[in-house]
Amino acid sequence: MLDALEVITVVVTGLMVGVEFSVSFVLNRIFNALPEDSGQLGRSHGGRMLGAVMPVWYISSLALSAVWAIAGWHRPGAGLVVGAGVLLIVSVLMSVLLLVPINNRGKTWTPENRPEDWKEQMNRWDRYHYARVAVIIAAFALLVTALV
Template sequence: MEWLPIVAVVVTGLMVGVELSVAFVINPITDALPEDARVLARSHGARMLGRLMPFWYIGSTLLVAAAALVVPGAATLAWTAVGLLLASVVLSVTLLVPIADRSKTWTPETAPDDHREQSTRWDRLHLVRLALIVAAFVLVTVAVAQ
């Protein structure tokens, strides 16, 4: 089972990388586009990542929990990472997903008047989620390195 903690770190690290990219690369690029293109890009991103990320978040959480079971010397760090990942899932489901679900259907013609405000709120909440998963990644990495 020596491979399990490594897989947990890699899968969680890749998820963190994608979410960092969303926050600091993809969304700033889309926000610089003309308004119609921005709405379409955000809508497409919500659809595409909305299909993938639930599995990635739950999978990462389960892998880190499994790693906590096989790395007993650092279980406290790993279980704290699990708690942070669970908090990110709760934050996602309760606050981010409702915004993303609405934005999936937006077109330049159907986007609500407050679509920019909703996108900005999603971006701010995403930064909170990002802080949680980065901290979880650091903790699980330290745990398995001990």
């Protein structure tokens, strides 16, 4: 049973990392290259859609890691799972404190109501997001290492 939990945790976390990586390095670059207001509209829609899904994914990854750490405390690699859990906690804190406030504003913007500094706010969100992606990649790497 613990083996299944380990695999499920790695898969769930890995998929989350993949989505967040592609937001940074694929989707946002596509949005930035679109003409006129299309990119901002795409980011707003993405903020609404992913803003509804990602909190569940982050908390699920963290909860699965915690259960794995507790259930597998006697196994080699438990410290790596705890380290991954700590990094996932950091990613949740980063989300709540840094990214969500910007996302909550950005997901309501249209070309008619967005603030003049909307590009600066999006650039700030991107910088925070790059840091968060690095944190969750490190957490994922620790989980994979603990699995093998």
